Amino acid sequence: MTAAEIAETIAPAPAFVAPAQPVGLALALLEQAAAQPGGVLFIASGERQAAEIADLAQALAPGWDVLRWPAWDSLPFDLAPPSAAVMGRRAATLGRMAAGVERPLVVATAEAMLQRTPRPDAFREAALTLSAGDPIDTQALGKSLESLGYWLDERIDEAGEFGLRGGVVDIFPADADSPVRLDHADGRITEIRRFDPVTQRTEEAIPSITLAAASEAFAENGRQADGAEGAQSARASFAQRVLEAHEDLVAPRELFPAAQLVLAPDAEGRADAFLDMVSDGRGRPGEALYFGADAWGALVEGALRLERMPEAQSDVPAFAAERLPAESAARFLRKERDSGRTVVLSAPNRTWLRRLRRLAEEALGRSAEDIAGWEQARAADPGSLLAVESEADEGLRSPDAPITLVTAADVFGSRARASALATPAAVVLAGPDLRCGDVVVHRDHGLAVLETVETIEAPGAGPTETIRLRFAGDEILMVPADEAGLLWRYGSEPEAVALDRLGGEAWAKRRQEIEAELRETAGRIARLARERAGKTAPRLVPPRAAYERFASRFPYAETPDQARAIEDTLADLASGRPMDRLVCGDVGFGKTEVALRAAAAAALAGKQVAVAAPTTVLARQHLETFRKRFARMGIRVEGLSRFVTAAEARAVKAGLKDGSIRVAIGTHALASKDVAFEDLGLLIVDEEQRFGARQKAALAALGEGVHVLTMTATPIPRTLQAAMAGLRSLSVIATPPAARVPVRSVVQPFDQVSIRDVLLRERRRGGQSFVVCPRVEDIEPMRRRLAELWPEAEVLVAHGKMKPAEIDDSLIRFADGDGDVLLATNIVESGLDIPNANTMVVWRPDRFGLAQLHQLRGRVGRGRRRGVFILATDPAAKLGSHARKRLETLAALDRLGAGFAISARDLDQRGAGDLLGEDQSGHVRLVGAALYQDMLERAVKAARGEPVEEDWAPEIGMAAPGAIPADYIPEPDVRLELYVRLARARMAGELSALADEIEDRFGEPPDSVALLLEKARLAARCRDLDIARLDLGPQAVALGFRSGEAPPQWLNWALSRAKAGAPEWKRGRLIWAAPSPDAAAERAHAEKLLAWLEDARDKAEAAGA
Structure with a gap:
């Protein structure tokens, strides 16, 4: 029986009625927890909802025991462990349970409840507490941390890592949001401080830190966590390793036996999908960790079923979308006060709270009182005006108490919502760091291999650190370490580079050629910049209320980088000069929302907008997205592609000519000679790197004299170099969206059994998979292999030798949910947005470029599930060093937001080309991208008449x-x-x-x-x-x-x-x-x-x- 069928056999339980808004649900659950001696256990519809509800509840009730119990972010029977962050959060919850909690609100998911866990006491006993003044043995500490699942690393910026260096130990606790740094001297800890994982700089000091286990497979009571058979254990699933590590595992429900269970509507569907995956692995080692369908039935017996009340009963108006937001909000606040309701003002930080407070105090003629949480609001006198900092971004009229919550986002719109997620983003625009083994450029001697840093005995100076460079003919130059500023990264593999001869003339000649060309290029750049500054374009400023109404329909909080990109784009549109902005953001990081806001600003200001995409499939997806967002805005959005009939195309062209169509979406066909716009104001080009030279020229002609917004995840090197040189404005979106997790990337030989498991598991959880081959000739052999390993699968095919209409048909069917597997070439690498497809297997990844692999990886993990990206190498073929380096780079850059870094590596390896011409590799290869960039900046400064600091060292x-x-x-x-x-x-x-x-x-x-x-x-x-x-x-x-x-x-x-x-x-x-x-x-x-x-x-x- 399925979970849903089991639920039908159980006597119906009372409904738990709560507001539809997340903040309303969080408050209702807190109210229920306060009324229940054992608290509340809420099984959410998924990890995204669980995180949102738990965070809101904790923000609104800071003194309450709000506990998260997340599921592993790996599939059952996976060899790879879940992330340290997930296991750390589970460990923190178990630790708090062991210490004792009263009337907790526990937020979990169905998957998390269907898996046994070590007992809380085991985590409490394993936890390691370190305090200032304690004795310390760094080697022993390192072994203890490794036994708890921590990984030794050089740079500590992810949960579950630690580093040992000199008089410092860095640790990122698995259950914390930031790492800590331990200073020690003479065998004792002298100070413990938190530090920023991005800047690596310390912040406040703390007296002590308790380190939770970063793995549930830690050895308990001296048991062997990895099993007796070392080699066999290395191939064991993580579930099996957890079973081996602990004598005694318990059901999560046993941790919260007296809590009232509240079940979200979608929880049973998720339980079914999870139980199917467990059933598929029946008989495997590790099966005992998971429960079956009967256990689910026992778990949900007596649960309250969540039902949402209509929003009209509990919502607060969206004042920001009205013509006069402040006046509308003031009228509403006076009405709430006059009806005796307490008003609580909420904003994500003090700046927005101060603005909201000023508005409310002027409207009500009284001062607002600061509170710490919702309990104080319930205890306040009727008609009170209160203020609290919280991440709630939607107001609420509480149905359970005479309290009304009004948020900054309600009044000021999306600007106030964005501030809630102000987290630092590490964006490095400079060239990559020097590393031993790199090819480098010595400013005076040319190309060499940087072999190592070594200490030599200098006459009269004692031990001196030097950098060992190897030139052509194995000639060696020992560069004093204090002259390291003369070295620049070149970027290519040593085997692929002709090194310079030490003392030869070739390098000096090459550098002189480049300097002469750069003077000419810099002069052209300066002229272009002057011309650009002298041009004018319409000032596009949309009506505020209409724009906010459009922006408020974005269902997520803007990330800080996204908000900044939107703000800069709107400023460009209103500047009176032609915008030429490049928005570089990783796949799924929200570039489309920037385009939507720009399009709305232009269309609401009375201009037409053209959106060009490289493929008809991407154009179709954009058409659906834009139509949905512009619905009820009175703006007509139409598409122009192969999907429209000849009659429809004529109608669209006529609408563009007479101005009745305000937003047109299509391929480069939008730039055709028979397409005329009445008043084009903005051109948006998506995935610019996918257009050919002629298509780019046609689009450039279309964009002449209008504002241009270009979007890309991995820009072509020339585009990136032009942005860095100041020819184009640059916005980088490097902050991941809330609840977004990195795709799990695995490099492994192609094995039919493991690949079958991966594809079946994706199907079991209701998803679809990609299988990507490097060549069209590989498609048919791979289709036969798929038929052998999974005969029942429906496999759709797409590759470049098919007719365009056939390709579109396959891609559209797959996007609509048809088929289990899409077998394709890299035709799918760009622009597809299929949230249901979250697994990809790439055959022979060594035959793809670095940027291609990153783009392919971006096709999965776009929905609510964690994506799986398998790089399946050929067991019969030996990987070359360059291919191996490429895969290692991809693995090293598997964190969210890696697209920009990958593009910089691509720039480093391939060169930027002639910025103003068509040569894609250009002269950059002669000196390396990093030195070229430095030389270019100096030349551009000189051409602009700015002072240029000479490159010399005393x-x-x-x-x-x-x-x-x-x-x-x-x-x-x-x-x-x-x-x-x-x-x-x-x-x-x-x-x-x-x-x-x-x-x-x-x-x-x-x-x-x-x-x-x-x-x-x-x-x-x-x-x-x-x-x-x-x-x-x-x-x-x-x-x-x-x-x-x-x-x-x-x-x-x-x-x-x-x-x-x-x-x-x-x-x-x-x-x-x-x-x-x-x-x-x-x-x-x-x-x-x-x-x-x-x-x-x-x-x-x-x-x-």
Whole structure:
């Protein structure tokens, strides 16, 4: 029997009636929990709803025990474990249960309730508490963390990771939102601080931290977590490993035995899908972890069934969509007060709460009182005006109490909603970091392989860190680490590059050619920028109320990057100059909403909008999306593609010509000669990289004189380079949407049994799968293999040798839910949005490019389920080093928002091409993308008449130059990164910040690092004074200027007024006799001399000398 059929055999239970809005449901569940001695167990319709309800409930009732019990984010019998974040959250809930909770509100899902779990005491006993002042043995701590499921890593930015370096231990607790940093000295923890996983900088100090297990397969009571048979255990499912690790597992319902169960309407359907997957694995090791259908029947007996009351009974008007939002909100607030209802104002942060509060206080003539949560609102006097910070973005008239919740989003629209998700996004526009093994460019010598960072004994200076470069003919150059600023990443594989000869002339000639070409390119860029600034375009400013009404129909909270992109786009449209903006965002990160807002702004301002997509299928999907959003807005949206008949096409063209159609969506056919717009104001180009050169030219002609918005996930290198060079405005959407999880990426040899399991599991959970081949010739053999391993599957096919209409038919049928598997070439890599298809198997991934694989991965995981991406290599074919590197890169960039980074790697490897021409690889390959970018920026500044800082570095002669020892920072790549940053720091403030960061990340620096920082500070001051060389000695400090043998004019002025004991100019150098007993005194004298020079220069300038 299915879960639904079992439910029908159970006597009907009373309904649990709650408002339709999430905030209303959260409050109703809190009310129910308060009334039940054992609290409430709510089984949500899915993880998205569970997270939303739990977060809202906790925000509205901060003192209440709100517990999340999520399901594993992996399928039953998977070899790979669930994510550390999910297991950490489960561990945190078990830990709180073990400590004791009163009347909790527990939010779970059907899948989470159908799986046994270790008992709470096991997690409490396994948890590790660390406090400031405790003794610490870092090696023993590392072993303890690994036994709890934590992974050792270099950079700690995900839950379940830890790192050991010098006097610092970094740990990202599995159940926390941010990592912690432990400073230690002399065997004791000196301080514990939280730190930002993006910037790696520390924040507030905390007295102690308790670390929950990052895996449910931790060894309990000395049991062997991985089983006795090591090799066999490595192939065991994670479920089997959990069973082996614990004596005693319990049902989740046993954790909350007295809680009143409330069941969401869709929970039984999810239980059915999960039970089917478990049934499919019957007989496998690990089966005992899961319950069957009978257990579900026993679980839901006596449950209250959630029923939603009509929204009209509980909703608050959307004031932002009205013509005068503030006045409408004020009238509503006065009406609520006059009826004796308490009004609670809510906003996601203090800024928006202050604005909302000001409006309400003026309307009601009284001050608002701050509260911490909903309980205080219930206890307040009738008619009170209260204010609370919470992430509720929709108002509510409570049916259970005379309380009305009004949110900032109700009054101010989507702008106020976006602030609730203000999380940092790591977007790095610079080139990739240098790493050992990379091909690099030495500014003076050319291409070489950076082999390693090693310590050598320098005569008179002791141990010195150097960077070992290998040039052609295996010639070696040892570059002092403090000259790391001369090195730039090149990007290609060493085997694919012709290295330069040390001391040869080829490099100098190549660089001169590039510099000459860059001067010409920079001149053209400067002219284009001036022309662009001089052009005008219509100012497109939509009516505020109509635009907010459109924006309010976006069902999700905008992410911070998305909100910023929308704001910048609207500002461009209103500027009076032609917009040319590139929106670069990973697949599924919300670029379409930016396009919708821009289209709405233009259409509501009276202009027409053209949306061009590279394929008819994508154009059809956009048409459906735009029509749905523009419904009831009085704006006609039509499509122009193969899907319309000849008569319909004529009607659409006529509507565009007479202006009755405001938004047109199609392929490059929109730019055809027989298509004329009455008043085109905005052109939107989606997936620009998929258009050919002629199509781009036609679209460029269509966009002449109008605003242009381009959207892409992985832009072609020239597009990205143009944005970086300032030719186009750039918006990067790197913040993932709420509740979005990364796609699970797995590299494995193609195995019929495992591939069959993957496809069947997707079907069991009601989904569809892609199988992608690199060549058309691979399609038929793969179809035969699929027929062997899954004969019942309905397989649809799409590839480039089919007729366009046949391809469209297959893709549209698959998008509409027909077929179990779509067998295709990379024709599906771009633009398909099929939320029901969440598994993809790529055959021979070594035959795809990096950006192609990332685009393919973006086709799955777009719905509510976690996507699965299998890179199935050929067991009979050996992977080449370049292909292996490509797959490793994809695995390393599997986090959300990796599209921009992948495009930067592609730029790094392939070159940007001629920015203003058609050569896609261009001259970038001659010098590497990173150095090319630096040279281009300098050339563009010069062409614009801006000051350009010369690329030079002063020489500092010190007895001990300093170094970053390996026992302080063991990872060579990290040391290399710091050497480069030190060498390129130009200002004293930069160096101070870097010194703080080094101590913050790695602990108190040893003397050699302090020396290195001191040398860098001396170099920065010398650069400012135009000093070419500074020498420190036991008897004197001497320096020479870049100007040559004669001193600068200001120095002559100062020396002519100097007193006895002042420095003297001798033989082209300034010398200050200052006997020094040791190296520290030498550095102090050098500091004094530089301070004297700085003061002398300032006085000379003040005197006009």
